[in-house]
Amino acid sequence: DAGVTQTPRHEVAEKGQTIILKCEPVSGHNDLFWYRQTKIQGLELLSYFRSKSLMEDGGAFKDRFKAEMLNSSFSTLKIQPTEPKDSAVYLCASSLGQNTEVFFGKGTRLTVV
Amino acid sequence: GEQVEQLPSILRVQEGSSASINCTYENSASNYFPWYKQEPGENPKLIIDIRSNMERKQTQGLIVLLDKKAKRFSLHITDTQPGDSAMYFCAASGNYAQGLTFGLGTRVSVFP
Numbered sequence: 001d002a003g004v005t006q007t008p009r010h011e012v013a014e015k016g017q018t019i020i021l022k023c024e025p026v027s028g029h030n031d032l033f034w035y036r037q038t039k040i041q042g043l044e045l046l047s048y049f050r051s052k053s054l055m056e057d058g059g060a061f062k063d064r065f066k067a068e069m070l071n072s073s074f075s076t077l078k079i080q081p082t083e084p085k086d087s088a089v090y091l092c093a094s095s096l097g098q099n100t101e102v103f104f105g106k107g108t109r110l111t112v113v
Numbered sequence: 114g115e116q117v118e119q120l121p122s123i124l125r126v127q128e129g130s131s132a133s134i135n136c137t138y139e140n141s142a143s144n145y146f147p148w149y150k151q152e153p154g155e156n157p158k159l160i161i162d163i164r165s166n167m168e169r170k171q172t173q174g175l176i177v178l179l180d181k182k183a184k185r186f187s188l189h190i191t192d193t194q195p196g197d198s199a200m201y202f203c204a205a206s207g208n209y210a211q212g213l214t215f216g217l218g219t220r221v222s223v224f225p
Contacts (some may be wrong), residue, residue, distance in 0.1 A: 033212045041217075043157075043202060048212035055210045091156065099145035099164065099206055102213060104156035 002027070004105035006092050012111045018080040021108045024073055025094030033093040033102065034058075034067050034077050043091070046077065052095075056102045115140040115207035119216025126223055132190040134219045136203035139184065145206035146179060146186045147213070152199045160201075161188070193223045 005024040013019045025032050034046040047067035048056040058065065064083075069075040079086055089107040116139045126132045136146075147162035163170045163177045163186065170177045176189040190197055200220050204213040 030177040031212075035215075043218075045212045045214065050210075056212055098209060101159045101162070102147070104158070106156050 004092055004094055006090075006105035006108050008023050008108055009106065010109050010111075012113065013082045015084060015112055017050050017080065017112075019082055019110065021077040021079075021090050021092075021110075023075045023077070023092030023105060025075070025092070028072065028096070028113045029094035029103075030072075031095045031102075032069060032075050033090055033095075034075070035091040035093065035104075037089045037091055037107070046090075049075065079110075082110075084112045086110060087112050114209060115143060115214040117205050117214050117216040118202060119203050119219060121219060122217065124219055124221045125192050125222065126193060128223050128225050129192055132193050132197070132221055132223075133183065134188045134201055134203065134221075136143040136187065136205075136216050137149075137183075137185045138205040138214075140205065140207050141184065142208050146177070147204050148175075148177065149202045149204065151180075151202065151218075152197045155199075157202060182187050190221070193221075195223050195225075197221060198223045215221050 007022045030051050032049040036044045046058040049069045052069045066078045089109050091104050091107045093102045093104045095102045119136045120203045133204045144165035149157035151157040161175045163179050174191050200218045202218045203216045
């Protein structure tokens, strides 16, 4: 079985650009998460979908971050406009449902210059 | 929401000894507490979890304890080996509509 697939693995953007990160969850999983990982803040939840419905949109991340799930096998995270402080690893994850094992993708390392 | 505090942030232990990581949470509705291990350059992977109907769980050199009254749970790695060197994250489930909330992580280093 394929795990969670994220593309691209690395992204370099100039300040002010729009970038779109992509994620394919594990087939059959109902829950999909986007996390941002930094050394200072650890793993921060950006968005949470259950059966394609947005359950949580990450509060403080709402203004420039937008996650979408157009179908059960594909999600995108758009950051618009990017800022240098957005430099981090963005992890997509999925699970069968509440309180089940969450599987993480290998992440996209974003550098904003 | 949920807030999870994880301590210590750094832990150095001698090979063969035990390592303990402690986490506390705030939301009494949390009922699922997984632990993830992340090796350098890799994604986090589940190593053990415990649900609120249990107080203790053990598997392959790992022990998890849960104290619901104190809203505290802990991971104990027995007989540590070099392969146990990694980042470890605890997490709590929060309410039904929330994703997992993670602690900030503990960097465990096992030295000879």
